[in-house]
Amino acid sequence: MLNFPITVSAVAFDLDGTLVETLPDLHEAAIRMLAQIGRPAVSESTVRAYVGDGVDRLVKRLLTGEPDGEPDAVAFEEAAENFRAHYASVLTRASRPFPGAFSTLEVLRSRGFKLACVTNKPARFTEPLLQGLGLTAYLDRIFSGDSLPRKKPDPLPLVHTARVFGIEPAQLLMIGDSPVDTGAARAAGCPVFCVPFGYRGTLPVQALDCDAIVPTLPDLLDLIRIPRS
Numbered sequence: 347m348l349n350f351p352i353t354v355s356a357v358a359f360d361l362d363g364t365l366v367e368t369l370p371d372l373h374e375a376a377i378r379m380l381a382q383i384g385r386p387a388v389s390e391s392t393v394r395a396y397v398g399d400g401v402d403r404l405v406k407r408l409l410t411g412e413p414d415g416e417p418d419a420v421a422f423e424e425a426a427e428n429f430r431a432h433y434a435s436v437l438t439r440a441s442r443p444f445p446g447a448f449s450t451l452e453v454l455r456s457r458g459f460k461l462a463c464v465t466n467k468p469a470r471f472t473e474p475l476l477q478g479l480g481l482t483a484y485l486d487r488i489f490s491g492d493s494l495p496r497k498k499p500d501p502l503p504l505v506h507t508a509r510v511f512g513i514e515p516a517q518l519l520m521i522g523d524s525p526v527d528t529g530a531a532r533a534a535g536c537p538v539f540c541v542p543f544g545y546r547g548t549l550p551v552q553a554l555d556c557d558a559i560v561p562t563l564p565d566l567l568d569l570i571r572i573p574r575s
Contacts, residue, residue, distance in 0.1 A: 363544030499529030
């Protein structure tokens with residue numbers, strides 16, 4: 347049990363479902379990809395349940411309708427290429443930072459916290475998306491799903507982020523929305539807060555192994571403090 351406010355030196359944010367509402371554009375890309383291969387459209391709620399483990403897993407779920415399904419390899423490669431092309435074309439069409447994202451990042455920077463985005467999204471989408479929405483300037487580091495050999499829920503991305511910032515993992519707070527984020531944080535030894543919005547299928551936020559639930563991003567500001575110099 348943590349005593350609040352906790353002392354941390356840096357904050358790592360998940361992207362999809364935590365910093366940015368990307369679901370509308372992911373859904374649009376999914377519909378276009380499925381139509382191109384002669385498949386029926388899926389609902390936005392279905393895509394919401396499939397997001398979180400990177401583009402390849404999203405496409406596999408769209409093709410099989412199963413969380414861990416493995417489609418035919420040739421069909422997958424074609425679908426994945428189509429999805430990436432469609433998603434690139436609608437990347438910032440309707441995606442927007444969640445309420446309070448800008449003000450929260452601004453306050454954190456003013457207080458001296460190092461800030462990172464740690465996502466499973468491929469870099470070819472992560473960086474243009476953050477840049478297009480005006481978030482890049484607030485972040486000291488960006489680590490995408492293909493920046494390192496392993497991605498969340500493996501601890502490597504958070505351990506690496508802490509190392510880059512010159513701190514111990516216990517000094518790096520993870521902010522996320524799913525078991526992918528909490529799993530990575532627990533394995534790395536980082537504290538972790540979760541937002542109740544975001545993408546985790548039907549799993550309630552109360553079921554996540556997190557240290558705090560923050561109803562909105564600005565709510566995390568009262569729960570952390572920078573170490574005294």
